[in-house]
Amino acid sequence: MSRFIEIVEVGPRDGLQNEAVVVSVEDRIELIRRLEAAGARRTEVVSLVNPKRVPQMAGAEEIMAGLPKAEGRSRIGLVLNAKGFDRAVEAGVDEANISLAASDGFAQANSGMTVAQQLDMVAEIAERAHNFAGSGAGGPRLSATVSTVWGCPFDGEVSVEQVASVVARLAELKIPEIALADTIGAGDPWAVTRKVEAAKKAAPDATLRLHFHDTRNTGLANAYAGVEAGVSVLDASVGGLGGCPFAPGATGNIGTEDLVYMLHRGGFETGYDLEALIETARWIGGKIGKAPASRLSRAGGFPKPRA
Numbered sequence: 001m002s003r004f005i006e007i008v009e010v011g012p013r014d015g016l017q018n019e020a021v022v023v024s025v026e027d028r029i030e031l032i033r034r035l036e037a038a039g040a041r042r043t044e045v046v047s048l049v050n051p052k053r054v055p056q057m058a059g060a061e062e063i064m065a066g067l068p069k070a071e072g073r074s075r076i077g078l079v080l081n082a083k084g085f086d087r088a089v090e091a092g093v094d095e096a097n098i099s100l101a102a103s104d105g106f107a108q109a110n111s112g113m114t115v116a117q118q119l120d121m122v123a124e125i126a127e128r129a130h131n132f133a134g135s136g137a138g139g140p141r142l143s144a145t146v147s148t149v150w151g152c153p154f155d156g157e158v159s160v161e162q163v164a165s166v167v168a169r170l171a172e173l174k175i176p177e178i179a180l181a182d183t184i185g186a187g188d189p190w191a192v193t194r195k196v197e198a199a200k201k202a203a204p205d206a207t208l209r210l211h212f213h214d215t216r217n218t219g220l221a222n223a224y225a226g227v228e229a230g231v232s233v234l235d236a237s238v239g240g241l242g243g244c245p246f247a248p249g250a251t252g253n254i255g256t257e258d259l260v261y262m263l264h265r266g267g268f269e270t271g272y273d274l275e276a277l278i279e280t281a282r283w284i285g286g287k288i289g290k291a292p293a294s295r296l297s298r299a300g301g302f303p304k305p306r307a
Ligand code: ZN
Pocket: 014, 181, 183, 211, 213, 253
């Protein structure tokens, strides 16, 4: 059997949040439906943050209400604090993804907290989640995404030790899945190898996940390095939706269809239908009035032999 790589689709949240055009709740629900039909099993669908700060993500509750529970489909909500976690529970997300940073500069800018304070916030959420589970009420599964692992727009370089210490604390808090994110797309594949190895040592029992932005054209090379280092969960966004708030005009996450193409050609399984993804990329491109940045949405898949 070939190795399965799980791709978490982040276009409806990380992608659209960083696009200038605000997409309606109906179209966002339609995007999620199309992505799930194309094979997405885990999709980042909403952000439980103040809509005044992020107007692109307004309507989280409406989106969740418009997505009936579906077997084998997990909807993820991003949370930045305990209040957001409570909202995520209320809205009925399947997974709450807690966002924190590896660098103080980014943590301060994003949340007004230091990294140490953000880790205390994660501890508070972990306790609430634990209580939910203990009461039999269920509650969402937890994951944490560590931003700025490969560079910070405020502090510059982020060391392997810094990353390892944050990951070790998340492991102590028993966060079952830890994502390392190249928030500003500054990473290179060799640094991916080093930081993945350090994270594995720091959190041997956690599932590692990787999140790359293609800001500087190293996204797919970084994904390759991550897979080679043994990571089997990666984020991507359909059409390469999104951008980078610290690099105006930059492209977004690695395109789901680009990653799927590379992995399928390499003999991996993903569960995605490449043609359906390309169609979805073009559809959402039409909604935001922009041709998708992904290469596959332009070139198509592997050529069929001409008759
Ligand atoms: Zn991102």
